[in-house]
Amino acid sequence: MTHTPTYDIAIIGGGIMGCATALRVAEGGMSAIVLDKDDLGQGASGVNAGTLSLQIKRVKLMPYALRGHHLWEQMGDAVGFAKTGGYTLAFNAREAEMLQERQTLKAQAGAPIEFVSNNALRAAEPHLTQKVEAASFCPEDGYANSSLTGQYYRGRLRDAGIAYREGCKVTDIGHSAGFLLTTTTGQIRASRVLLAAGAWLKPLAALLDVDLPVNARVNTVSVTERIPTLMGSVIGHATGLLTMKQKANGTVLIGGGWQGLGTPQDGRGTVNADAVKPNLALAQYAVPALAKARVTRSWTGFEANVPDFYPLAGALPGVPDAYVLGCVRGGYTIGPYIGQLMGDFILGRDPELPLFDPGRDFTKDTT
Amino acid sequence: MIRLVPNQATQITRSEKVTFTFDGTPVTGHAGESLVAALMRAGYLALRNAPNDAAPRGAFCGMGLCQECTVMIDGQVVEACRTGITPGLTVERV
Amino acid sequence: MADHYDIAVVGAGPAGGNAALAAAQAGLRVALLDEQPTPGGQVWRDKSASILSAPVTPESRAGAALRKAIETSAVTPLSQIRVWDIRLRDDHWVLQAQRAATSQEITSKSLILATGAREYVQPFPGWTTPGVIGLAGATALFKQSLTLPGKRTVVSGTGPLVFYVASEIRRLGGEVAAVVTPNTRSQWARALPDMLGQPKLLARGALWVADLMLARVPILWGHAVAQVDGAEQVTALKVRNLRTGTDGPDIAADSLCIGHGLIPNIEAAQILGVAVRHDPSLGGWVPDAAPDGATAIKGLYLCGDGCGIRGATAAGLQGSLTGARAARDLGRDAPTSPLARWHKADRFGRAMTALSLPTPALEALTTRDTIICRCESLRCTDIIDEVATGAASTNAVKSGRRAGMGPCGGKYCQSAIATLIAAQTGKSLADVPPPTPRPPLRPVPLGQAAGAFEYDALPISKPAPL
Ligand SMILES: Cc1cc2nc3c(=O)[nH]c(=O)nc-3n(C[C@H](O)[C@@H](O)[C@H](O)COP(=O)(O)OP(=O)(O)OC[C@H]3O[C@@H](n4cnc5c(N)ncnc54)[C@H](O)[C@@H]3O)c2cc1C
Ligand SMILES: Cc1cc2nc3c(=O)[nH]c(=O)nc-3n(C[C@H](O)[C@H](O)[C@H](O)COP(=O)(O)OP(=O)(O)OC[C@H]3O[C@@H](n4cnc5c(N)ncnc54)[C@H](O)[C@@H]3O)c2cc1C
Numbered sequence A: 001m002t003h004t005p006t007y008d009i010a011i012i013g014g015g016i017m018g019c020a021t022a023l024r025v026a027e028g029g030m031s032a033i034v035l036d037k038d039d040l041g042q043g044a045s046g047v048n049a050g051t052l053s054l055q056i057k058r059v060k061l062m063p064y065a066l067r068g069h070h071l072w073e074q075m076g077d078a079v080g081f082a083k084t085g086g087y088t089l090a091f092n093a094r095e096a097e098m099l100q101e102r103q104t105l106k107a108q109a110g111a112p113i114e115f116v117s118n119n120a121l122r123a124a125e126p127h128l129t130q131k132v133e134a135a136s137f138c139p140e141d142g143y144a145n146s147s148l149t150g151q152y153y154r155g156r157l158r159d160a161g162i163a164y165r166e167g168c169k170v171t172d173i174g175h176s177a178g179f180l181l182t183t184t185t186g187q188i189r190a191s192r193v194l195l196a197a198g199a200w201l202k203p204l205a206a207l208l209d210v211d212l213p214v215n216a217r218v219n220t221v222s223v224t225e226r227i228p229t230l231m232g233s234v235i236g237h238a239t240g241l242l243t244m245k246q247k248a249n250g251t252v253l254i255g256g257g258w259q260g261l262g263t264p265q266d267g268r269g270t271v272n273a274d275a276v277k278p279n280l281a282l283a284q285y286a287v288p289a290l291a292k293a294r295v296t297r298s299w300t301g302f303e304a305n306v307p308d309f310y311p312l313a314g315a316l317p318g319v320p321d322a323y324v325l326g327c328v329r330g331g332y333t334i335g336p337y338i339g340q341l342m343g344d345f346i347l348g349r350d351p352e353l354p355l356f357d358p359g360r361d362f363t364k365d366t367t
Numbered sequence B: 001m002i003r004l005v006p007n008q009a010t011q012i013t014r015s016e017k018v019t020f021t022f023d024g025t026p027v028t029g030h031a032g033e034s035l036v037a038a039l040m041r042a043g044y045l046a047l048r049n050a051p052n053d054a055a056p057r058g059a060f061c062g063m064g065l066c067q068e069c070t071v072m073i074d075g076q077v078v079e080a081c082r083t084g085i086t087p088g089l090t091v092e093r094v
Numbered sequence C: 001m002a003d004h005y006d007i008a009v010v011g012a013g014p015a016g017g018n019a020a021l022a023a024a025q026a027g028l029r030v031a032l033l034d035e036q037p038t039p040g041g042q043v044w045r046d047k048s049a050s051i052l053s054a055p056v057t058p059e060s061r062a063g064a065a066l067r068k069a070i071e072t073s074a075v076t077p078l079s080q081i082r083v084w085d086i087r088l089r090d091d092h093w094v095l096q097a098q099r100a101a102t103s104q105e106i107t108s109k110s111l112i113l114a115t116g117a118r119e120y121v122q123p124f125p126g127w128t129t130p131g132v133i134g135l136a137g138a139t140a141l142f143k144q145s146l147t148l149p150g151k152r153t154v155v156s157g158t159g160p161l162v163f164y165v166a167s168e169i170r171r172l173g174g175e176v177a178a179v180v181t182p183n184t185r186s187q188w189a190r191a192l193p194d195m196l197g198q199p200k201l202l203a204r205g206a207l208w209v210a211d212l213m214l215a216r217v218p219i220l221w222g223h224a225v226a227q228v229d230g231a232e233q234v235t236a237l238k239v240r241n242l243r244t245g246t247d248g249p250d251i252a253a254d255s256l257c258i259g260h261g262l263i264p265n266i267e268a269a270q271i272l273g274v275a276v277r278h279d280p281s282l283g284g285w286v287p288d289a290a291p292d293g294a295t296a297i298k299g300l301y302l303c304g305d306g307c308g309i310r311g312a313t314a315a316g317l318q319g320s321l322t323g324a325r326a327a328r329d330l331g332r333d334a335p336t337s338p339l340a341r342w343h344k345a346d347r348f349g350r351a352m353t354a355l356s357l358p359t360p361a362l363e364a365l366t367t368r369d370t371i372i373c374r375c376e377s378l379r380c381t382d383i384i385d386e387v388a389t390g391a392a393s394t395n396a397v398k399s400g401r402r403a404g405m406g407p408c409g410g411k412y413c414q415s416a417i418a419t420l421i422a423a424q425t426g427k428s429l430a431d432v433p434p435p436t437p438r439p440p441l442r443p444v445p446l447g448q449a450a451g452a453f454e455y456d457a458l459p460i461s462k463p464a465p466l
């Protein structure tokens, strides 16, 4: 048998979490290899709605999201970044109250969110429905093009001299002096491992006898064909059940976390028309002229979470030199930044902001 | 000359002619025939411009799949190859 | 309220039509859905209302017979209905359908997909010029509108369809400037033994060719159209000898009908989880289905060209077998027919499909500047460049370049892109599967997909944790 080279770290999962961490540890001088069972950026990181919105971020994650926004801006055209500002809408008194309460807390956490009058809203977005009860605005909000995730990170990894393997599923992890990974394309040795397998973290951690309480949601996104301009900014709904933007090419992307079918183990998940319909209805309610736009595609992706809905970011409990990063709510927005923090942690540096102990008690909000 | 495949053009009878407009110009066709057929006969082959390079495009698959023949009727994008013409129909370019 | 049936059949061509008839004969409530105005499918597409009378053809006769049989049966034909999504909900199938400006849901215990095929055209310079239409697309124009694609037409492509189209142009009074086929006479000679099983079809083909020869229409065997000229529409085209690589003189024409075989419409089956495999002799990627339509998924059946290009005869036979099988699975009595006729038709169909397949010489006509993805105006170089950056799958190329993200959903670029990826990466075509299929099956206006709704009745769940 030929001698397999030993990497300082093997990163399992080539989504945004794995790739962003890889870039950081390589900068710090480690040799890294990124492994993905599919192609890079074909999991959640490549199919998400691409919304970069502080208005839908969790209050405690705001500092991370703010820094994430900054990084996206730097990535710029290569990821289809656009800072358009975003409006979050409430259509009745109950939603208006919810909007007031939630956005005030987010503003206090550092997001430049303000409430706007109906007139200001109408002037900015003339195609919106007349039925808006209240609206908030955040000038920092915008979007990037998540389809470009794979292309972008493939280029970044290559430029940084980081090895990656696609179509390489890790099926076993041996652990004595270092790690010996068995994959569908051969064995790989590494001194450390980072589990960054998104919605597939649970079975992956189980290979190291660690039980991570990871669940997966099956989020749906739909897109229309190119249409004349109907909106200039990111449009959201007080409940978070609608996020919508019109891309520079004229297509309108509609998300909001409506649930499709299937499990990560079965593959990519499938669209559930019963969930797509109310999602589209909400979009049409917000912008009535969308009724005639033709929907060309709906798809799903798996978004991982743990019971307290905070990230897993730190050392894998009980396994020295093993780390885990995932389950970040708003993980597309926050990914590039939290990947840097994770990289710093692995390099033995002090991260700029605290990580989220994967060994915590998930039944209470301890972070 | 002997023809094994006879010319049957004269044996076809068609419905009455009706007028519709394409991009503001009156066009005639037979009631109920497909918009693509009527436009083709009237010499309109280029129905839309492609995104990105704005190149002219026209009907291609004839079966409602390729989306090359799309036109706008009442603000709705439809496939011309799957749309029958009626008198007074207003058809715009997308 | 949803309309509920024992069996829903999607596609009213020879396959779906016969499947519906067989199932209804067994006493089941059957809905037969099709986006066309009347049953018939592609091969037996009906005349539009603009044709008051016209000479009978074998296709129009067969189509009329199928429509008559359906009319006088217990089948419920639901025409001009576009199915845009299908899903298993609990123990029944739910079909989302669009009909003119309305939308409806149709449910059934079992589901038969008979979605037929679409055309493949190997991209070459100028193939997006208005006036260039598919060979199969041309037959749709003939059957529906009895209209010619132009005044002087070049007919080009592989397989038998090229001669059928040339002959139809002559029948409808048009001029065929030339027939250009990449197939050679010896290829046809080799296919002869498989064709002898269908003597009627063989005789018809021979007549088309003889008529063209008598009329002194040039038939260029082993040639292909290498380029189309014309800014706004076709004015002339270049023809290349595929063996020698030399170009002939320009041919003046105002239209070109061109096609290189058919591709099964497998997306609906794929979305429902039927495994697909690569079988060039059946037109590329095909879903796994038995001769009687059964699949690995309970209550889901496939028949006709949608599960492998075998042609209309095989489609009709498989339709009958499938309808009967689905009925038996629902506890009804239905005859089990011997498979011998189907096997014979299968053999003929595969031989025709083999003749229609694009060859490397044909693929070489795709220059670096040729448009590959029509919807997004992507050129061959765009695809090659993307593969060069490391994108090694159709999904990756789609994500990186929007190849296949336009309104046709990749139906007309996928195969060419897979071929390019295979060529660049050294993979075999069987290792480059199509991108993950996604609904809707056809573009659907958002308002119709959403359906009628009351804001207060939308299932608004509680917001995400703060
Ligand atoms: C345009 C075209 C023309 C052809 N012409 C000929 C010919 O003249 N002679 C010949 O021998 N072969 C022809 N063929 C080959 C053809 O595949 C035949 O072999 C035959 O029609 C196959 O029968 P089928 O029942 O399997 O499918 P089809 O006849 O193709 O029937 C499938 C039907 O399904 C419907 N359908 C599919 N998806 C949906 C959906 N989502 N919602 C609603 N309806 C849907 C379609 O409208 C279609 O009517 C043609 C193929 C094409 C694509
Ligand atoms: C539909 C959808 C919409 C979303 N919208 C937004 C949004 O608008 N804004 C926002 O900020 N966030 C959004 N998110 C969340 C965001 O996309 C995710 O938080 C983030 O992409 C997760 O990145 P990841 O790297 O952890 O996971 P993934 O991108 O899923 O990457 C995990 C990778 O691991 C690989 N893998 C798994 N198991 C193995 C194995 N055994 N061996 C090798 N490789 C393996 C997988 O193939 C996959 O590529 C959305 C999520 C979804 C699903």
Ligand code: FES
Binding pocket: B058, B059, B060, B061, B062, B063, B064, B065, B066, B067, B068, B069, B070, B079, B080, B081, B082
């Ligand atoms: S010609 Fe292809 S959709 Fe009309």
